[in-house]
Amino acid sequence: MKPIRKAIFPVAGLGTRFLPATKAMPKEMLPVVDRPLIQHLVDEAREAGIEHFIFVTGRNKAVIEDYFDRQFELELTLKERNRLADLKLLSADLPEAGTASFTRQQSPLGLGHAVWCARELVGREPFALLLPDVLVQHKPGCLAQMIDAYRSADDNANVIAVEEVPMERISSYGVVGVGPPKGKMFSISEMVEKPPRDKAPSNLIITGRYILQPEIFDLLETQTGGAGGEIQITDSMITLARTQPFYGLKFEGRSFDCGSKIGFLTANVAYAMERPDLGPALREEIKKLLGGK
Numbered sequence: 001m002k003p004i005r006k007a008i009f010p011v012a013g014l015g016t017r018f019l020p021a022t023k024a025m026p027k028e029m030l031p032v033v034d035r036p037l038i039q040h041l042v043d044e045a046r047e048a049g050i051e052h053f054i055f056v057t058g059r060n061k062a063v064i065e066d067y068f069d070r071q072f073e074l075e076l077t078l079k080e081r082n083r084l085a086d087l088k089l090l091s092a093d094l095p096e097a098g099t100a101s102f103t104r105q106q107s108p109l110g111l112g113h114a115v116w117c118a119r120e121l122v123g124r125e126p127f128a129l130l131l132p133d134v135l136v137q138h139k140p141g142c143l144a145q146m147i148d149a150y151r152s153a154d155d156n157a158n159v160i161a162v163e164e165v166p167m168e169r170i171s172s173y174g175v176v177g178v179g180p181p182k183g184k185m186f187s188i189s190e191m192v193e194k195p196p197r198d199k200a201p202s203n204l205i206i207t208g209r210y211i212l213q214p215e216i217f218d219l220l221e222t223q224t225g226g227a228g229g230e231i232q233i234t235d236s237m238i239t240l241a242r243t244q245p246f247y248g249l250k251f252e253g254r255s256f257d258c259g260s261k262i263g264f265l266t267a268n269v270a271y272a273m274e275r276p277d278l279g280p281a282l283r284e285e286i287k288k289l290l291g292g293k
């Protein structure tokens with residue numbers, strides 16, 4: 001069983017659902033409490049043992065690359081002001097030199113195309129894929145739970161995080177069919193991207209966390225447009241599932257779709273509530289708001 005060392009973060013999306021906030025700033029830099037969305041994702045990957053972080057960016061996303069670099073002026077100022085705790089925090093979050101890579105998706109052709117853009121950086125080894133729109137609140141994190149389950153699976157296994165959603169939302173997602181159980185996971189019997197409600201094989205959706213074998217890149221190379229005319233990773237996974245096992249893991253924890261305003265706002269509240277320095281005061285403020293006064 002080859003270890004999962006690398007993770008892909010596709011961060012080229014335009015973020016039109018958050019305009020005007022995202023007019024001059026990538027949506028992945030929007031803060032959930034005081035950490036950018038993308039930092040939460042990197043935290044989850046790092047906790048799961050990921051050693052190399054691959055960002056597929058696009059135009060107007062250079063600030064993400066700057067964010068994962070040192071900021072000498074800021075560091076110097078903090079040092080001069082003896083703000084050592086803040087300084088420590090900054091360096092703890094920084095990927096070690098040489099462990100973050102950036103490549104560009106030159107045209108917005110879909111998620112499958114974004115993943116394919118990282119093929120040279122990943123090489124021929126299994127990898128993790130984390131979609132930055134989705135946050136999962138749990139310790140251990142969603143990817144750590146998946147890697148744990150993956151270790152007990154077949155050598156060429158692919159693992160996808162899944163969760164239940166109400167049927168009226170099913171057509172916004174990739175949906176899986178449920179086959180026989182496999183340890184904590186189940187075999188995926190079918191997959192379909194954004195099906196109409198009456199064609200969905202279950203109420204279990206693909207949550208935005210994947211462990212995939214490198215053969216997916218060979219399929220993405222020639223993948224044609226699918227749902228919405230975009231090159232869909234799900235369509236290449238359907239082909240790969242003919243020759244390799246695919247498992248679904250119903251992870252523990254609550255997910256937030258931070259691609260939607262309500263999901264993003266709820267994530268902010270949920271993450272702040274968990275913080276000892278913010279939770280109690282926030283609860284009081286929310287009580288006041290709900291009291292209508």
Ligand code: G1P
Nearest residue numbers: 111134173174205206207208234
């Ligand atoms: C993508 C995937 C889909 C998955 C979803 C999770 O869709 O294609 O299978 O269920 O992320 O958020 P998107 O949200 O990019 O349309």
